[in-house]
Amino acid sequence: MVLLKYPSLELVEYKVARIATTMPYIPGFLSFREYPALLAxxxxLSQKPDLLFVDGHGISHPRRLGVASHFGLLVDVPTIGVAKKRLCGKFEPLSAEPGALSPLMDKGEQLAWYSAV
Incomplete structure (x- = not known):
């Protein structure tokens, strides 16, 4: 876990936890496998952040509770899920211009924004 100061992004603290997993990887249930190590x-951390970026889905998850949302609830801190792949929903193709946005929609609900970086 990396704690950075904003806006300088200066490293404040870095912690690692290794926990033996007892649950196999099951697509859609990553948080149950990952949260014990995240929690450890x-x-x-000697100080707790005001906001967490988590490597995984937040509400853009079929159950609206990916690892980012799940962990945020456990520690009572707002989270932003940063996922590598889309699990649900659809979005319109993006233009190649930096800053282009397209809403990720699922069943009439906007879950996230896709952006061209």
């Missing part, structure tokens, strides 16, 4: 690293 969280508990090592």
């Amino acid at each position: 690293a969280w508990e090592q």
Whole structure:
């Protein structure tokens, strides 16, 4: 877990936790496999952040509760899920211009924004 100061992005603290997993990887249930290690690293931090970016889905998840949302609820801190692949919903193709946005929609609900970086 990396704690950075904003806006300088200066490193404040870095913690690692290794926990033996007892649950196999099951698509859509990553948080149950990952949160024990996340929580162990969280508990090592000398100061807690105001916002978390989590490597995984937040509400853009079929159950609207990906690892980012799940962990945020456990530690009572707002989270932003940063996922590598889309699990649900659709979006319109993006233009190649920096800053282009397209809403990720699922069943009439906007879940996230896709952007061209």
